[in-house]
Amino acid sequence: MGQVSHAELVDKKFVLFAEGCFGLFTSKIAASLIRYNGDRCVAVIDSRKAGQTVQDVLGYGGSIPIVSRVEQALHLGPEVMIIGKGLHSANLPSAWKPTILAAVQNGLHLINSIHYRLAEDPDIARGIREKGITVWETKDAPPVQLNKARVLDLDTWVIHTCGSDSNIGKKTAALQIWNEARRTGIRAGFAATGQSGMLISGHGIAVDGVPGDFMAGAVEQVVLEAAAGNEWVVVEGQGSLNHIGFSSVALAILHGSLPHALVFCHRLGAERTKVWETPIIPIPELIRMNEELSVFERPAKTAAVSVNSFGFSDEDFRREAEKLEADTGLPVVDPVREGGAARLVEILRAHQRETADRLSSGRS
Structure with a gap:
């Protein structure tokens, strides 16, 4: 699988990962993407709210389903999984790793919204290499200069x-x-x-x-x-x-x-x-x-x-x-x-x- 540009990634159908936190103020990345790019979101992953719709939780977004596991969204045709929750830490929550690995094994590209770089985990890195998927680390800083007004x-x-x-x-x-x-x-x-x-x-x-x-x-x-x-x-x-x-x-x-x-x-x-x-x-x-x-x-x-x-x-x-x-x-x-x-x-x-x-x- 060839690498995909960032512009191409944001135009693809996606599933949002917001395990245990999906909500208007508890997963602001997910909530924002549904408000503005909801036509490309096929499902949200949050086992605590599985069975509900996005509309039920946010008050907007329509009938997008909330599921427990990434495998339950695959029939809807996502090409990307987006981590829809930022963290006040630089660690990868251990409970998140199985879902990220499952997304990788099923060939989904990843957009990462947390400070932890996914390739630093050896199991995830191995899967990324084997599947040839693209990972967009949104926290990676491009080369920049000092402010010159x-x-x-x-x-x-x-x-x-x-x-x-x-x-x-x-x-x-x-x-x-x-x-x-x-x-x-x-x-x-x-x-x-x-x-x-x-x-x-x-x-x-x-x-x-x-x-x-x-x-x-x-x-x-x-x-x-x-x-x-x-x-x-x-x-x-x-x-x-x-x-x-x-x-x-x-x-x-x-x-x-x-x-x-x-x-x-x-x-x-x-x-x-x-x-x-x-x-x-x-x-x-x-x-x-x-x-x-x-x-x-x-x-x-x-x-x-x-x-x-x-x-x-x-x-x-x-x-x-x-x-x-x-x-x-x-x-x-x-x-x-x-x-x-x-x-x-x-x-x-x-x-x-x-x-x-x-x-x-x-x-x-």
């Missing part, structure tokens, strides 16, 4: 989705803005900085797999590539400046992308960060922190707040959104609940015009 030389307008925590909707907001911008005739590129965005858009980088000094340079390169032939670039955010585990990637993306505008993302009602359970400081302070840490050559301002209001009734959402608007002085939008990012794109268009007007006034 080359983004400042672009004519493209850069938007960055930052936020208050990990796994709250920064990628979703960016993808919704990107899709809506293109729908309305704006030539827009998407700069993926994590494996979900890479698998959905077909290009980008997993910035958390890049050595620290080179993270901002890696982001710079992705933005430069996404800007080619486009009027806008929408840069996917990662982590948050206030997150004790992921502040470094958030700052690297802010400095590497050098955005003109920020869209601040927050999970409505959240008071503590996930996993680490540290208090989330007031949203106006976090917004100000992101703006103040943007570089002086291009100070970025926040155009809007994008919220994830999953679990809220429409009435409760509206009440909490109005409170957040009063606290921040910014429009608050849920680009999923409200049927897309049309309002966000209009806000960003207005922000772009206002920014251009201010720059013109400053030069005159």
Whole structure:
């Protein structure tokens, strides 16, 4: 079997591995792929939810079945198995190995979303060689340079989705803005900085797999590539400046992308960060922190707040959104609940015009 390019891999039918964790917030890679590339997903592997459908668990995705074992999905014709869950460790869970081996023995290509390189396991490596399958290690870092602020030389307008925590909707907001911008005739590129965005858009980088000094340079390169032939670039955010585990990637993306505008993302009602359970400081302070840490050559301002209001009734959402608007002085939008990012794109268009007007006034 010949090796397959990354672009070819993301176009193939796939089965998602999310053993013991399939859910909207517990397997964000899987949930994102089903939202945006669900037409190519044939099944999800999670023995705890086997017998249900993706719709039952996520509230979207339709009749995609959830099965216990990879063998139960083979009749549906997958060509790739995607590990749909990132891990806060560099180890391979022992319970995952049998499923990965089964996928290899049945000739499925692999897309790996965790830091552990699958070929480091001798049994998996042997199977990969024998079957001649392709393994895409999404955490492998390509050769990159230090950030040189080359983004400042672009004519493209850069938007960055930052936020208050990990796994709250920064990628979703960016993808919704990107899709809506293109729908309305704006030539827009998407700069993926994590494996979900890479698998959905077909290009980008997993910035958390890049050595620290080179993270901002890696982001710079992705933005430069996404800007080619486009009027806008929408840069996917990662982590948050206030997150004790992921502040470094958030700052690297802010400095590497050098955005003109920020869209601040927050999970409505959240008071503590996930996993680490540290208090989330007031949203106006976090917004100000992101703006103040943007570089002086291009100070970025926040155009809007994008919220994830999953679990809220429409009435409760509206009440909490109005409170957040009063606290921040910014429009608050849920680009999923409200049927897309049309309002966000209009806000960003207005922000772009206002920014251009201010720059013109400053030069005159």
